[in-house]
Amino acid sequence: MSTVEAGRFGVFGGRYVPETLIPALDELDAAFDEAMADETFRAELDGLLENYVGRPSPLSDAPRLSKRVGAQVYLKREDLNHTGAHKINNTVGQALLARRMGKLRIIAETGAGQHGVATATICARFGLDCTVYMGEEDIRRQELNVYRMKLLGAKVVPVTSGTRTLKDATSEAIRDWVTNVGDSYYIIGSVVGPAPYPRMVRDFQSIIGREAKSQMMERAGRLPKTVVACVGGGSNAMGIFHPFVEDRDVELVGVEAAGRGLDSGEHAASLQRGEPGVLHGALSYLLQDEDGQVHPAHSISAGLDYPGVGPEHSFLKDSGRAEYVAISDDDALKGLQLLSRLEGIIPALETAHAIAWVDANRERWSPDDAVLICVSGRGDKDVAQLTTLGLTAQ
Amino acid sequence: MASTSTTISSNVDETFAALRQKKKRALVGYLTAGFPDAARSIECLRALDEGGADIIELGVPFSDPIADGPVIQASSQRALELGMTLERTLEIASAAKLRAPIVLFSYLNPVIAGGPDILERAAAAGVSGILLTDLPVGSDSAREEWLSSGPLSFIRLVAPTTPVERMAEIARHGSGFVYLISRLGVTGARTTAPEGLTETVGRLRSATKLPICAGFGISTAEQAKHVSQLADGSVVGSALVSAAAVSPESVSRLTQELRTAIDS
Numbered sequence: 114m115s116t117v118e119a120g121r122f123g124v125f126g127g128r129y130v131p132e133t134l135i136p137a138l139d140e141l142d143a144a145f146d147e148a149m150a151d152e153t154f155r156a157e158l159d160g161l162l163e164n165y166v167g168r169p170s171p172l173s174d175a176p177r178l179s180k181r182v183g184a185q186v187y188l189k190r191e192d193l194n195h196t197g198a199h200k201i202n203n204t205v206g207q208a209l210l211a212r213r214m215g216k217l218r219i220i221a222e223t224g225a226g227q228h229g230v231a232t233a234t235i236c237a238r239f240g241l242d243c244t245v246y247m248g249e250e251d252i253r254r255q256e257l258n259v260y261r262m263k264l265l266g267a268k269v270v271p272v273t274s275g276t277r278t279l280k281d282a283t284s285e286a287i288r289d290w291v292t293n294v295g296d297s298y299y300i301i302g303s304v305v306g307p308a309p310y311p312r313m314v315r316d317f318q319s320i321i322g323r324e325a326k327s328q329m330m331e332r333a334g335r336l337p338k339t340v341v342a343c344v345g346g347g348s349n350a351m352g353i354f355h356p357f358v359e360d361r362d363v364e365l366v367g368v369e370a371a372g373r374g375l376d377s378g379e380h381a382a383s384l385q386r387g388e389p390g391v392l393h394g395a396l397s398y399l400l401q402d403e404d405g406q407v408h409p410a411h412s413i414s415a416g417l418d419y420p421g422v423g424p425e426h427s428f429l430k431d432s433g434r435a436e437y438v439a440i441s442d443d444d445a446l447k448g449l450q451l452l453s454r455l456e457g458i459i460p461a462l463e464t465a466h467a468i469a470w471v472d473a474n475r476e477r478w479s480p481d482d483a484v485l486i487c488v489s490g491r492g493d494k495d496v497a498q499l500t501t502l503g504l505t506a507q
Numbered sequence: 508m509a510s511t512s513t514t515i516s517s518n519v520d521e522t523f524a525a526l527r528q529k530k531k532r533a534l535v536g537y538l539t540a541g542f543p544d545a546a547r548s549i550e551c552l553r554a555l556d557e558g559g560a561d562i563i564e565l566g567v568p569f570s571d572p573i574a575d576g577p578v579i580q581a582s583s584q585r586a587l588e589l590g591m592t593l594e595r596t597l598e599i600a601s602a603a604k605l606r607a608p609i610v611l612f613s614y615l616n617p618v619i620a621g622g623p624d625i626l627e628r629a630a631a632a633g634v635s636g637i638l639l640t641d642l643p644v645g646s647d648s649a650r651e652e653w654l655s656s657g658p659l660s661f662i663r664l665v666a667p668t669t670p671v672e673r674m675a676e677i678a679r680h681g682s683g684f685v686y687l688i689s690r691l692g693v694t695g696a697r698t699t700a701p702e703g704l705t706e707t708v709g710r711l712r713s714a715t716k717l718p719i720c721a722g723f724g725i726s727t728a729e730q731a732k733h734v735s736q737l738a739d740g741s742v743v744g745s746a747l748v749s750a751a752a753v754s755p756e757s758v759s760r761l762t763q764e765l766r767t768a769i770d771s
Contacts, residue, residue, distance in 0.1 A: 127646055128643065129647070130641055131574045131643070131666070132665060132666040133666035134668075135673070275570065281571075288573060288574075291574070291692055292692035294691060390616045390619065391641065392616065394641070404592040404617060404620055405617035406617065
């Protein structure tokens with residue numbers, strides 16, 4: 114059979130979508146491979162990443178956090194990218210691809226709003242029409258990002274179906290794409306969705322891991338013992354993990370959202386509490402009930418509040434190559450405060466899960482071990498939410 | 508992939524054979540199982556059956572129906588809130604005792620969750636066919652093989668974007684009839700006739716001998732009549748679901764209007 118069954122990670126991934134989208138996914142698959150093999154495309158991508166996004170992002174040492182943890186902690190600073198998160202690495206790549214394919218209308222979904230902002234940003238830069246789907250619940254939680262998207266000229270469409278979060282925004286974006294597949298390009302924000310999206314988003318995000326690897330060699334003279342990243346859909350984690358997958362001595366740890374507790378039923382830990390199932394075009398671990406209905410996720414952080422996860426993470430889990438753990442809402446808040454106080458970096462609530470896990474697992478490392486954490490985004494977007502939670506600045 | 512020739516003719520095949528003999532076109536009606544509630548769902552199915560539907564698509568409610576428009580989304584959500592499941596959908600199929608063959612219209616995930624014997628259990632409940640919106644041909648050969656070698660007719664979908672070579676491949680891997688998505692987009696009533704349907708049906712005819720039923724956006728008697736002049740059957744969904752929200756009598760009225768228009 115054609116390329117349809119390609120795009121698997123072990124048994125996971127695939128293309129479980131309405132027939133209408135199959136030719137578009139074939140076209141995208143071919144266009145992506147052609148573009149990545151084209152030096153002109155890559156040069157333009159590299160140029161934008163350097164001069165517009167601000168790459169390479171720094172690798173910061175973290176002296177006070179290192180002292181507390183008892184290991185050499187390094188922070189890969191995706192929070193310093195233009196728009197404040199890793200999301201723009203992917204949107205720049207996909208928008209360039211959309212333009213190359215002659216698709217001038219862009220659709221995106223967003224949870225925390227970071228992917229929406231990153232998409233709106235690059236659409237403004239390229240003069241592309243931009244429609245972002247966002248759950249009503251997330252619109253409430255992330256007012257600032259909604260304003261930013263509108264300021265950047267994007268149309269933000271509130272999604273009122275289902276749980277009114279990222280899951281439903283993604284469904285609505287897919288419905289738009291099925292309807293306007295001829296002239297529209299769907300920029301998925303994470304390593305989820307039908308093939309080739311998980312592979313494509315991973316490849317655009319892998320710049321995080323490639324830079325971090327060479328920065329580690331340069332600065333520490335060795336690879337990290339452990340690489341840690343938060344996992345919602347899992348794009349920052351795949352981006353930093355991917356270049357280390359073949360380095361078998363490097364531990365890869367993905368931190369999911371335990372929400373109100375892994376046994377509370379209110380969390381977003383698909384890999385630890387889900388079962389394989391099909392959502393949004395891919396087979397992957399999924400929070401679902403015994404009837405195959407998708408179970409709503411919960412996390413304090415909108416960016417992790419998703420019941421599915423990228424299929425490659427499911428593969429890394431089952432193959433044992435990566436370890437997946439979870440951090441609760443309360444501990445994430447402590448992680449946010451910790452990095453703010455110790456290093457002068459206010460991380461996104463998503464990132465704070467990774468920080469909190471490292472802090473809670475100090476006994477894993479000896480003083481010479483290097484621990485690399487992906488600081489996927491900055492916390493400015495979360496400040497309003499933090500104040501309503503009564504998180505004191507003291 | 509094995510698949511093609513089912514030697515035992517199914518209820519769906521017999522229905523189309525009988526229609527061909529009478530030189531009639533099929534009316535395929537869709538209703539969401541458990542909407543507006545389990546009891547009225549059965550009444551609406553009977554109204555659809557008695558009103559003259561030839562094939563009845565019974566929608567299995569799913570939490571994330573990416574191929575559906577607002578009407579079927581809302582009906583699915585409501586049915587789920589009232590506790591509808593695939594198991595209970597089968598109970599409804601069994602209790603309704605319909606004359607017309609029932610085709611389950613579902614997303615893949617509830618069917619996987621139903622377990623390896625779900626197709627046999629569906630057949631035992633009186634279901635004749637199954638159609639999965641998110642399992643395109645070639646996407647998962649193991650599960651496709653499971654579905655095509657099971658006791659149900661396995662109805663596959665063709666879209667306006669499907670190239671003609673792929674149409675042939677799709678038809679080879681399906682049985683019963685081919686469901687032609689008549690326009691880009693999701694399910695739901697539209698006021699206009701689907702563009703380019705004549706051409707799409709023409710291409711599909713050259714690719715398969717299976718009956719062709721066209722759906723998506725067909726809501727009125729006039730549209731159903733138009734589609735029936737091209738395809739072997741017209742599928743009406745959201746308009747019937749909207750009628751079911753009102754009463755079984757509304758379903759009955761709309762079904763009879765559609766029947767009359769298709770036969771005229």
